[in-house]
Amino acid sequence: MPTYDDDLRLAHVLADAVEPTSTSRFRADDLHVTAKPDLTPVTDADLAVEEIIRGQLKRARPRDSVQGEEHGTEGSGPRRWIIDPIDGTKNFVRGVPVWATLIALVDDGLPVVGLVAAPALGRRWWAGLGTGAWSGRSLSGAKRIGVSGVSQLSDASASFAGWHTWADLDRRDALVELMDDVWRVRSYGDFWSHMLVAEGAIDFAPEPELAVHDMAALAPIVTEAGGRFTGLDGTDGPWSGNALSSNGLLHDEVLARIGDAAFTE
Incomplete structure (x- = not known):
């Protein structure tokens, strides 16, 4: 390597x-x-x-x-x-x-x-x-970080992008239902949500509209911290035009609730 x-x-x-x-x-x-x-x-x-x-x-x-x-x-x-x-x-x-x-x-x-x-x-x-x-x-004052071990949605803390960015109303409704099922919800926004996932402060963060330059630096940090970073279609990396970062343990369940496959007949 x-x-x-x-x-x-x-x-x-x-x-x-x-x-x-x-x-x-x-x-x-x-x-x-x-x-x-x-x-x-x-x-x-x-x-x-x-x-x-x-x-x-x-x-x-x-x-x-x-x-x-x-x-x-x-x-x-x-x-x-x-x-x-x-x-x-x-x-x-x-x-x-x-x-x-x-x-x-x-x-x-x-x-x-x-x-x-x-x-x-x-x-x-x-x-x-x-x-x-x-x-x-700085490099000289660094601490290694890692994602959380939360495995149940009812125990999870989540951050999501603002409501106005969720143009798909069906997906927005599904997001509301998902957030009703978690322990705590905030909207930290932009890069910060995903860095909080990487350091284990929150457990997952979905965003529906992002460019590659918004995500390319975030993906290796989340994955090297032990988490997953995919599009809402489940594709690894920053290439899907949207993102879900998580601790990995909750990733598939969140995708099943608000990912692309949940809205494909």
């Missing part, structure tokens, strides 16, 4: 490089916000962070391709870095500290490195293929 330690260290270097930019623009009075064609917001911080990461990757990994939320894909080949410069832009714009820079490496279609850097929360989460999942402020 190839090792990705150097790539993981590089991901931390990239996160270090952009943190001064992202944190200085958070809650800045002159933050510039525009709307993309899909009407989602983009800030000057999103653009600047992605440009910094692309520039460093061009120097450090010139043969790798780069896919970012704001500037598309450059290059080709089996190794692809996938970047979300500010995941949680709406939070960022409103001054809510739940936002992060997501950095992933996909090798031959498999997410092998993931790093989530949330400087306003003072936390990072990261993983490399075969090396476990970790959290802390």
